[in-house]
Amino acid sequence: MDMIEPAERPLVSPHPYATQRALEAANLGPRGGDTLLYLDAVNKSFDGFRAINDLSLVVARGEMRAIIGPNGAGKTTMMDIVTGKTRPDSGAVYFRGDIDLTRHDEASIARLGIGRKFQKPTVFESHTVEDNLRLALSGERGVFRALLDPFAPAERARIDEVFALTRLGDHRARLAADLSHGQKQWLEIGMLLAQDPELLLVDEPVAGMTDAETEETARLLKEIARTRSVVVVEHDMHFVRMLDVKVTCLHEGHVLAEGPLDQVSADPRVVEVYLGR
Numbered sequence: 001m002d003m004i005e006p007a008e009r010p011l012v013s014p015h016p017y018a019t020q021r022a023l024e025a026a027n028l029g030p031r032g033g034d035t036l037l038y039l040d041a042v043n044k045s046f047d048g049f050r051a052i053n054d055l056s057l058v059v060a061r062g063e064m065r066a067i068i069g070p071n072g073a074g075k076t077t078m079m080d081i082v083t084g085k086t087r088p089d090s091g092a093v094y095f096r097g098d099i100d101l102t103r104h105d106e107a108s109i110a111r112l113g114i115g116r117k118f119q120k121p122t123v124f125e126s127h128t129v130e131d132n133l134r135l136a137l138s139g140e141r142g143v144f145r146a147l148l149d150p151f152a153p154a155e156r157a158r159i160d161e162v163f164a165l166t167r168l169g170d171h172r173a174r175l176a177a178d179l180s181h182g183q184k185q186w187l188e189i190g191m192l193l194a195q196d197p198e199l200l201l202v203d204e205p206v207a208g209m210t211d212a213e214t215e216e217t218a219r220l221l222k223e224i225a226r227t228r229s230v231v232v233v234e235h236d237m238h239f240v241r242m243l244d245v246k247v248t249c250l251h252e253g254h255v256l257a258e259g260p261l262d263q264v265s266a267d268p269r270v271v272e273v274y275l276g277r
């Protein structure tokens with residue numbers, strides 16, 4: 001039997017469910033120290049239609065990644081799989097090394113530190129901005145206690161931190177219903193931040209925003225990505241350019257191209273299926 005020299009040994013111990021590809025990849029490190037999320041050969045069909053087709057993707061700790069691609073490319077399904085809303089037919093999704101998310105349900109994945117922002121804002125319209133954040137923090141304490149109890153110092157500090165990031169501090173006493181569309185989106189991102197996720201998934205955050213709101217959203221996400229990983233799905237190329245991060249273009253459930261935006265947007269295959277349309 002061939003002995004592996006110590007220097008060639010994988011840094012990450014093989015996971016019992018890891019595929020051959022995962023083991024090969026582990027030698028290169030995608031499940032190692034710097035990797036937060038690793039999709040390994042994921043497949044998902046709906047009624048025989050392959051929405052996700054042998055999809056592999058690595059997101060590093062503290063990385064912001066932009067996901068682009070035509071309608072039906074599988075972007076939403078990919079996020080559904082990461083958050084446990086949809087179970088893949090095959091493949092694995094590793095989080096923080098060897099936690100296979102496909103073996104967890106939605107609630108447990110949220111508790112593991114993955115927050116998801118859907119396209120439409122879903123704030124509590126009849127509550128103030130500050131109470132929305134308190135509700136997001138409430139956890140198992142229950143909604144009524146969260147609103148009636150005095151602020152605990154840690155809670156106050158977390159809420160102030162979120163206000164500083166989202167710049168919604170001046171609006172804390174307003175009803176969420178009275179906020180602009182952009183402010184509602186930031187509030188919802190703030191509600192996710194209140195739960196201190198390690199990975200934030202954001203679906204088309206700037207749809208329907210003004211140019212100024214779009215710019216502010218780019219600033220906010222970049223600031224968030226200083227301390228956590230962010231995956232943002234977006235069609236607005238002007239916004240993706242502002243993010244100035246690595247881009248993955250999905251097509252037919254698979255990675256078509258990946259790299260800096262200039263490189264990906266110059267790729268003839270990307271132009272053909274997406275940007276040239």
Ligand SMILES: Nc1ncnc2c1ncn2[C@@H]1O[C@H](COP(=O)(O)OP(=O)(O)OP(=O)(O)O)[C@@H](O)[C@H]1O
Pocket residue numbers: 046047051069070071072073074075076077078
């Ligand atoms: N629950 C489902 N049942 C049947 N088909 C589905 C289901 N969810 C997604 N699909 C199909 O899978 C494919 C991928 O859809 P998905 O929503 O992931 O694409 P997308 O890249 O997010 O598109 P868009 O940019 O329009 O949001 C589409 O053809 C879609 O119709």
